[in-house]
Amino acid sequence: MPITRRLALGSALALPALWPSDRAFGQTTRVRIAGNFATEHSSSVAIEGFKKEVESLSGGRLAVDTFPAMQLGGAGENVSNVRQGTLLMTWVGMAFLSRTVPELEAISLPFQFASRAVAFKVVDGPIGELLDQRMADKGFLSLGYMELGFRHVTTGNKPIRTVDDLRGLKIRMQPNETHLATFRAIGANPVAMDIRELYSALQQGVVDGQENPYAIIRASRYFEVQKHLTNTGHFFDFISIVAHRRSFERLPGEFQQAIRTAMGNAIKAQRAAAEAGDSEALAELRARGMQYDPLPPAELARMRTLSAGVVDQIKGRLGAELIDRVQAEVTRAAA
Structure with a gap:
C-alpha cells in the first residue's frame, strides 16, 4: 500500500x-x-x-x-x-x-430458504x-x-458436476461456523478468509475455489481467476x-x-x-468465459442430505429453541 x-x-x-x-x-x-x-x-x-x-x-x-x-x-x-x-x-x-x-447463524442454514x-x-x-x-x-x-x-461454487481447474467433485477441494468460505461445517459435511476442505484476500488467493492457487452470489463473482472479477461455475445455491445470504x-x-x-x-x-x-x-450477472459470467455446469437435481438432493446434520450441530451450539423457532417461521413463510 x-x-x-x-x-x-x-x-x-x-x-x-x-x-x-x-x-x-x-x-x-x-x-x-x-x-x-x-x-x-x-x-x-x-x-x-x-x-x-x-x-x-x-x-x-x-x-x-x-x-x-x-x-x-x-x-x-x-x-x-x-x-x-x-x-x-x-x-x-x-x-x-x-x-x-452467533445467533445470526440461525438464518444461515444450508438450503434453508426456497426463495428470496x-x-x-x-x-x-x-x-x-x-x-x-x-x-x-x-x-x-x-x-x-x-x-x-444465493451462493454458488466456482473453481479454477476442476468443474463441479457431482457432489463427489467437491471432495477434498480447498474452498474459501466466510467466517461463519455453520457455513464451514456445511462444506466439511459434504467432503470439501473449507477455509475461512476475509474477502480482501480472496482474489490473490485464487490467483496464486492458495485455494481451489470459492462460493459467492453471481453478482459478487462478477463485481469482484473472479471470472479472471476462476474457470468453472456451478449453481449450487447452498445458502441464501x-x-x-x-x-x-x-x-x-x-x-x-x-x-x-x-x-x-x-x-x-x-x-x-x-x-x-x-x-x-x-440472471444478468450469470449471463455476463458465461460471456466472460466461465464454464457453467448446472448441478443435476439428484446431486443437489445429495448435498442437502449430506449437510442435514449441520442443523443438529448448530442446535448444540445455539440451543434447539432458537433453531426450531426459526424453522417454524421458515415453514410459515413458505406456506
Whole structure:
C-alpha cells in the first residue's frame, strides 16, 4: 500500500464516529459508512442513494461520507471499527457479524430458504427483531438487511458436476461456523478468509475455489481467476447494515429518523436491483468465459442430505429453541 494511502487510511480510522465540520452557515455533522462491496455492486449503489436522501432529509445538516470497495479495510475490520465506535456504520455480509453475534447463524442454514421471498419474510418479521436485539446486546444497532443472495461454487481447474467433485477441494468460505461445517459435511476442505484476500488467493492457487452470489463473482472479477461455475445455491445470504449503537443514539432524533428512513428506502431499492440483476450477472459470467455446469437435481438432493446434520450441530451450539423457532417461521413463510 503506498505511504500516502496508508496515511489517509490511518487518519480516516482515527476519526470518531461522529464529528462536526464547518460550512458557510453553521455546522454540519458528518458520519461515515464503509463496506467491502465493489462500487458497482447493487448494495454500494443503494448506499449512494442513502447518502443523498439523508442529506436531503436533513437539509444538508447531516452529511454522509461513503467508503465502498474496502477503502477503510476488509469486512472484518469494518465490523471491528463499528463495534469500537470509530466508524458509525457498515454494510457487510452477515457472516462477518456471526463471530460476535452467533445467533445470526440461525438464518444461515444450508438450503434453508426456497426463495428470496421466503428469506425476507423471515428476516423482516419476528425473527429479524429477535436477531436485532441480539446485535444490540453486543453494541450494534441493526438498520436492516439487504440481499447478498444465493451462493454458488466456482473453481479454477476442476468443474463441479457431482457432489463427489467437491471432495477434498480447498474452498474459501466466510467466517461463519455453520457455513464451514456445511462444506466439511459434504467432503470439501473449507477455509475461512476475509474477502480482501480472496482474489490473490485464487490467483496464486492458495485455494481451489470459492462460493459467492453471481453478482459478487462478477463485481469482484473472479471470472479472471476462476474457470468453472456451478449453481449450487447452498445458502441464501444477507447483507447486514449495522451502526455503533451508542453513537447512533447520541445523534439528534431527527437525524436518527433521517438515517432510518433513507436506509429503509435504500434496502427496498437494493433488493429489487439484486433480484433483477441475478440472471444478468450469470449471463455476463458465461460471456466472460466461465464454464457453467448446472448441478443435476439428484446431486443437489445429495448435498442437502449430506449437510442435514449441520442443523443438529448448530442446535448444540445455539440451543434447539432458537433453531426450531426459526424453522417454524421458515415453514410459515413458505406456506
